[in-house]
Amino acid sequence: MTMFSESLRAFLKPVVGLLDDNDVSEILINGPKEIWVERRGRLSRTEVTFTEDGLLAAARNMAQYVGRPLNDEHPRLDARLPDGSRIHVVLPPVARRGTTISIRKFFAERLTVQKLVELGTVTPRVARLLEAMVGLRLNIVVSGGTGSGKTSLLNVLSSFIAPDERILTIEDSAELQLQQPHLVSFESRPADRLGKGEVDIGHLLHSALRLRPDRIIVGEVRGGECFYLLQAMNTGHGGTLTTAHANTPVDTLRRLESLCLLSGVDMPLRAVRAQVASAVHLVVCCERFSDGTRKITHISEVLPLDEKGEYRTQDLLSFTTTAREKDGRVVGHFTGSGVLPTFFARFAANAFTDVDASFFQKRSASEAEPAPSPKLETPIPGSPARADAEAASRLSPLPKPVRIAQVQPRPPAEPQREQPRAAAIAPDPRPAAKPGLLPRPRPVDEALRPAPALAARAPVATPRPPLARKPAPVAGAESSIELDPDLQAEVERRLPNESTLITRNPLHDARPLDEDTQPGTRRR
Numbered sequence: 001m002t003m004f005s006e007s008l009r010a011f012l013k014p015v016v017g018l019l020d021d022n023d024v025s026e027i028l029i030n031g032p033k034e035i036w037v038e039r040r041g042r043l044s045r046t047e048v049t050f051t052e053d054g055l056l057a058a059a060r061n062m063a064q065y066v067g068r069p070l071n072d073e074h075p076r077l078d079a080r081l082p083d084g085s086r087i088h089v090v091l092p093p094v095a096r097r098g099t100t101i102s103i104r105k106f107f108a109e110r111l112t113v114q115k116l117v118e119l120g121t122v123t124p125r126v127a128r129l130l131e132a133m134v135g136l137r138l139n140i141v142v143s144g145g146t147g148s149g150k151t152s153l154l155n156v157l158s159s160f161i162a163p164d165e166r167i168l169t170i171e172d173s174a175e176l177q178l179q180q181p182h183l184v185s186f187e188s189r190p191a192d193r194l195g196k197g198e199v200d201i202g203h204l205l206h207s208a209l210r211l212r213p214d215r216i217i218v219g220e221v222r223g224g225e226c227f228y229l230l231q232a233m234n235t236g237h238g239g240t241l242t243t244a245h246a247n248t249p250v251d252t253l254r255r256l257e258s259l260c261l262l263s264g265v266d267m268p269l270r271a272v273r274a275q276v277a278s279a280v281h282l283v284v285c286c287e288r289f290s291d292g293t294r295k296i297t298h299i300s301e302v303l304p305l306d307e308k309g310e311y312r313t314q315d316l317l318s319f320t321t322t323a324r325e326k327d328g329r330v331v332g333h334f335t336g337s338g339v340l341p342t343f344f345a346r347f348a349a350n351a352f353t354d355v356d357a358s359f360f361q362k363r364s365a366s367e368a369e370p371a372p373s374p375k376l377e378t379p380i381p382g383s384p385a386r387a388d389a390e391a392a393s394r395l396s397p398l399p400k401p402v403r404i405a406q407v408q409p410r411p412p413a414e415p416q417r418e419q420p421r422a423a424a425i426a427p428d429p430r431p432a433a434k435p436g437l438l439p440r441p442r443p444v445d446e447a448l449r450p451a452p453a454l455a456a457r458a459p460v461a462t463p464r465p466p467l468a469r470k471p472a473p474v475a476g477a478e479s480s481i482e483l484d485p486d487l488q489a490e491v492e493r494r495l496p497n498e499s500t501l502i503t504r505n506p507l508h509d510a511r512p513l514d515e516d517t518q519p520g521t522r523r524r
Ligand SMILES: Nc1ncnc2c1ncn2[C@@H]1O[C@H](COP(=O)(O)OP(=O)(O)OP(=O)(O)O)[C@@H](O)[C@H]1O
Pocket: 025, 026, 041, 104, 105, 111, 116, 119, 121, 144, 145, 146, 147, 148, 149, 150, 151, 152, 153, 292, 293, 294, 295
């Protein structure tokens, strides 16, 4: 351990136990008295506290280690700790509740594809499909919200790259852990105290393109460099992988478009869109679910713009949530959309012969490959199991038996009804696709040409969301904004899948109610 690590550990003494706890993936310090941790994807508040001065000293120590300013003039800091953990610091008064720090821990044991399967992020078949897609050198953008597992998935996708390829990685904060032998890694650098010496992702991309890359992997695009990255993708640097913050496939393309506009290159919007649509072949969306799991929710192919210049994407695979376990676990399955990708023929041509039409077949929950749903240590707040546990812990001791009165025996607890689980469903026997069920694969060279109009393809069936259960009428809910806590608990117990109860505000009675705010209706 270096001297710096030792001194930093001394400054971070209150949270050293959390730093050493392998179950903790993230430490979130919201001022000296409020510290949260993420364990197995879920947040919980801890008892530990700092003194204001102690926390500030720890933040300053981190800044000193990376040689960057952290003061009134520069109250924000992005850095990495000696062990590779990613930190971000914001000082007061910008951080209104005191020095705010997030520490995303770095795990030497990286997430492998097997681990992603165990965690329920993908199934073996989805993993195989992704492997084949990386093998085809498609340009892939992994998208999702903060902490949805984009970088971890990018790491896993990168592990599918053949060992004989020369890989160039460019990151703001080195998080990728590639194992291939021919690897060149770049990390951007902010300006020093004098505002000099900055090397950003754009500069590194410029260098990367001159270093004969077989693959370029950019940790995240978040600025004008996006335009140059798309140019690279469009000019023969196939197989580029990156991540972006966005929620849906089309949102991802829009995000890339806005980033391109930041580059300052003067180009008509339609031309920028055409660049985006032709550069990106696939968007893979990740999402963090309420039970703390991360899942791939969409693998979508990007099609050429429509005649109005709008983006078109085609879901090849998506995750459908079908139920929720009593403890709050999300249960669902992956299904194809019944449409083959335009590059389908290239799988066989590139020796991925096992990736056949059945991968893209539409499947119901009973036909789908079971997606693992790892057990939760503690039920999720608001879930029926959690409500039961909390109710049990609230039970006051039974009153002393009264001799005269007949004490009614407690009714036996109702057996907990098991909700249907995808994992309980018979495993998918991988039936071969029936001939004629899916459109015929297009030949390899044809697949590289612009895709035909949507109408010419197989019908795109949008998976219907499961029908929402109608909430039971709640007495008094219409006339009050806040429910009595017991009643609220009862409502939550009966309607475990819903999160927010929207009741009518009597003050706004005169206003016509729109669909979303009807009394008793709920919004997710
Ligand atoms: N598939 C997964 N299942 C469970 N946890 C995961 C999974 N992938 C990542 N995580 C955990 O989620 C946290 C965030 O992961 P990651 O850094 O990959 O997210 P991100 O989307 O890149 O976040 P950011 O937007 O902040 O860069 C990490 O602590 C990681 O250990």
